[in-house]
Amino acid sequence: MNSSYAAIKKYCDEHHVTLVAVSKTKTPEDILALYNAGQEIFGENKVQELLPKYEVLPGDIEWHLIGHLQSNKIKFIASFASLIHSVDSWKLLQEIDKQGKKINRVIDVLLQIHIAEEETKFGLSYDEAKEILLNPELKNLSSICITGFMGMATLTTNEDQIRKEFLGLKNFFEESKQLQTSNIKLQTLSMGMSADYKIAVEEGSTMVRIGSAIFGERVKTRSA
Ligand SMILES: *Cc1c(COP(=O)(O)O)cnc(C)c1O
Numbered sequence: 592m593n594s595s596y597a598a599i600k601k602y603c604d605e606h607h608v609t610l611v612a613v614s615k616t617k618t619p620e621d622i623l624a625l626y627n628a629g630q631e632i633f634g635e636n637k638v639q640e641l642l643p644k645y646e647v648l649p650g651d652i653e654w655h656l657i658g659h660l661q662s663n664k665i666k667f668i669a670s671f672a673s674l675i676h677s678v679d680s681w682k683l684l685q686e687i688d689k690q691g692k693k694i695n696r697v698i699d700v701l702l703q704i705h706i707a708e709e710e711t712k713f714g715l716s717y718d719e720a721k722e723i724l725l726n727p728e729l730k731n732l733s734s735i736c737i738t739g740f741m742g743m744a745t746l747t748t749n750e751d752q753i754r755k756e757f758l759g760l761k762n763f764f765e766e767s768k769q770l771q772t773s774n775i776k777l778q779t780l781s782m783g784m785s786a787d788y789k790i791a792v793e794e795g796s797t798m799v800r801i802g803s804a805i806f807g808e809r810v811k812t813r814s815a
Pocket of ligand 1: 613615636657658784785786800801802803804
């Protein structure tokens with residue numbers, strides 16, 4: 592099937608990097624074709640788009656939520672999401688913990704760090720992330736486990752800048768590793784998308800989130 596998938600999968604395997612196939616806007620049939628080619632981890636950025644896919648697709652798919660998450664949507668994915676990449680507030684962490692406790696499940700999450708120049712992207716500053724990691728209340732959130740960080744680089748053709756942003760997050764990741772506790776177990780560094788995943792891997796990414804390079808360009812919708 593999809594030859595770009597095979598090449599990307601091979602690259603990830605060779606570099607010991609986990610590949611999340613980003614399937615937003617793609618149909619269950621598209622996802623199933625990739626699943627049948629061996630892909631098990633899929634990423635979606637909206638809960639309302641993820642749910643109907645989760646319902647019809649094979650139960651052993653690992654679903655990652657990679658986009659901004661609203662508190663009132665957590666309950667719909669708490670029972671099955673295998674990783675939430677986009678935690679960007681203490682409050683959201685508390686809400687995820689609350690839903691996890693209700694069903695007696697520990698939910699793995701990444702803190703999303705703002706590393707890009709653009710103002711519009713979500714994410715914590717390094718200081719805000721540090722504050723969360725050092726919060727004495729964190730140990731009480733026993734139904735979440737912070738397993739790493741996620742970051743998105745600036746959308747630019749300037750490779751040096753992208754590289755610098757990824758390297759900054761890698762350094763923060765390595766520094767933070769001394770903080771391992773009962774619910775801080777840093778092992779995953781989610782960085783790199785279609786346009787910049789090789790740079791991300793060169794700078795220490797352990798997990799890439801790739802959509803258009805696998806599935807082809809997404810159809811852009813424009814609201815009037
Ligand atoms: C859409 C998206 C991706 C994948 O983007 P591509 O450029 O299509 O690879 C990765 N991460 C997040 C958070 C996304 O929303």
